[in-house]
Amino acid sequence: xxxxxxxxxxxxxxxxxxxxxxxxxxxxxxxxxxxxxxxxxxxxxxxxxxxxxxxxxxxxxxxxxxxxxxxxxxxxxxxxxxxxxxxxxxxxxxxxxxxxxxxxxxxxxxxxxxxxxxxxxxxxxxxxxxxxxxxxxxxxxxxxxxxxxxxxxxxxxxxxxxxxxxxxxxxx
Amino acid sequence: xxxxxxxxxxxxxxxxxxxxxxxxxxxxxxxxxxxxxxxxxxxxxxxxxxxxxxxxxxxxxxxxxxxxxxxxxxxxxxxxxxxxxxxxxxxxxxxxxxxxxxxxxxxxxxxxxxxxxxxxxxxxxxxxxxxxxxxxxxxxxxxxxxxxxxxxxxxxxxxxxxxxxxxxxxxxxxxxxxxxxxxxxxxxxxxxxxxxxxxxxxxxxxxxxxxxxxxxxxxxxxxxxxxxxxxxxxxxxxxxxxxxxxxxxxxxxxxxxxxxxxxxxxxxxxxxxxxxxxxxxxxxxxxxxxxx
Numbered sequence: 001x002x003x004x005x006x007x008x009x010x011x012x013x014x015x016x017x018x019x020x021x022x023x024x025x026x027x028x029x030x031x032x033x034x035x036x037x038x039x040x041x042x043x044x045x046x047x048x049x050x051x052x053x054x055x056x057x058x059x060x061x062x063x064x065x066x067x068x069x070x071x072x073x074x075x076x077x078x079x080x081x082x083x084x085x086x087x088x089x090x091x092x093x094x095x096x097x098x099x100x101x102x103x104x105x106x107x108x109x110x111x112x113x114x115x116x117x118x119x120x121x122x123x124x125x126x127x128x129x130x131x132x133x134x135x136x137x138x139x140x141x142x143x144x145x146x147x148x149x150x151x152x153x154x155x156x157x158x159x160x161x162x163x164x165x166x167x168x169x170x171x172x
Numbered sequence: 173x174x175x176x177x178x179x180x181x182x183x184x185x186x187x188x189x190x191x192x193x194x195x196x197x198x199x200x201x202x203x204x205x206x207x208x209x210x211x212x213x214x215x216x217x218x219x220x221x222x223x224x225x226x227x228x229x230x231x232x233x234x235x236x237x238x239x240x241x242x243x244x245x246x247x248x249x250x251x252x253x254x255x256x257x258x259x260x261x262x263x264x265x266x267x268x269x270x271x272x273x274x275x276x277x278x279x280x281x282x283x284x285x286x287x288x289x290x291x292x293x294x295x296x297x298x299x300x301x302x303x304x305x306x307x308x309x310x311x312x313x314x315x316x317x318x319x320x321x322x323x324x325x326x327x328x329x330x331x332x333x334x335x336x337x338x339x340x341x342x343x344x345x346x347x348x349x350x351x352x353x354x355x356x357x358x359x360x361x362x363x364x365x366x367x368x369x370x371x372x373x374x375x376x377x378x379x380x381x382x383x384x385x386x387x388x389x390x391x392x393x394x395x396x397x398x399x400x401x402x403x404x405x406x407x408x409x410x411x412x413x414x415x416x417x418x419x420x421x422x423x424x425x426x427x428x429x430x431x432x433x434x435x436x437x438x439x440x441x442x443x444x445x446x447x448x449x450x451x452x453x454x455x456x457x458x459x460x461x462x463x464x
Contacts, residue, residue: 073211143278
């Protein structure tokens with residue numbers, strides 16, 4: 001709300017309040033700071049990685065208000081009032097999620113640079129429904145780029161997840 | 173810091189947006205989905221002194237589908253329209269176009285009107301809007317006008333909007349009985365900008381002939397390009413195999429597409445002929461589906 005945002009004329013900074021991985025906080029941020037740089041440099045959540053910084057590679061994908069988005073294509077000030085999820089919010093008390101476990105079991109990562117972006121894209125996708133076919137798996141991976149491991153391991157990881165869904169009933 | 177300095181404005185109603193545009197228009201950019209604008213700011217291809225974020229303007233947030241057509245407000249995201257079963261049923265051509273735009277992460281933020289205002293000649297929606305004869309509803313502080321899609325796109329990345337104006341919504345007329353349309357494109361990888369795209373629309377009459385055919389291509393010219401000769405060639409025919417072969421030939425011989433780093437003019441010419449033929453062939457499939 002423009003009337004509630006406190007504009008500092010010298011630093012051109014604004015106050016924003018948002019929820020990150022379940023914790024609400026207020027931050028005084030420069031207007032032109034991207035959400036990705038905000039998360040990394042101001043909040044210290046460096047699990048969100050930056051690749052191309054113009055929306056092509058998907059490394060910086062996070063979840064904002066339940067939707068997977070590119071954090072390099074948003075300004076931090078646009079996230080005022082939003083709820084953000086990053087890779088740091090996935091594992092609880094050191095226990096990996098079933099999706100993360102599947103990535104590990106199926107060699108779905110090598111250098112790991114792109115992994116957090118993939119995970120967040122997939123978490124958002126899996127909330128819409130299970131990924132049951134290879135075509136669905138590949139479609140769900142298509143918005144992110146991996147430059148070392150490739151996608152075969154990720155496809156296997158995703159398919160193993162839908163196969164095991166019925167057994168343990170656990171949601172990724 | 174990626175973008176250069178600007179003053180960020182976050183108005184909450186349309187009048188406030190129009191006031192800001194009247195005041196700062198020449199040095200301002202409007203931020204809706206930001207999926208084209210923010211990359212340009214990150215690269216500093218643009219360095220506006222003012223950024224007017226319209227995302228908090230709730231009156232721009234909705235779309236309305238009724239008997240007269242579809243009205244899409246400036247903040248309606250691609251993904252929102254794409255996942256509407258009603259919109260898919262009413263405008264299969266639009267649904268096909270939307271699913272071809274980049275990736276879901278981009279479609280979650282990018283807006284229909286933003287893509288139109290950006291006027292990228294390789295984008296899907298401008299061509300589709302020309303095929304559907306959509307109208308752009310444009311407002312400034314002191315004026316209001318409606319611009320037909322065909323007149324709206326002026327050049328690559330240049331629309332008819334002046335710096336004090338906002339594209340508040342787009343109106344797509346309802347499709348009549350027997351009207352069918354498809355969209356297809358050729359890309360190097362899924363989600364890339366199209367090398368060539370084609371929006372093809374026509375109306376089957378009771379005698380089994382296609383009428384009022386519109387063939388609009390993206391990626392071949394600085395604006396969406398209507399292939400009028402090809403439209404005339406196929407209108408009034410039954411789109412038999414001979415007609416399809418003939419129109420493909422006509423497109424390949426008459427088109428003078430642009431050449432760029434992505435591909436040669438020669439290749440564009442060939443694939444345009446192919447996707448126009450394929451699109452027209454699918455109009456026949458769709459005729460069977462609607463039992464005209």
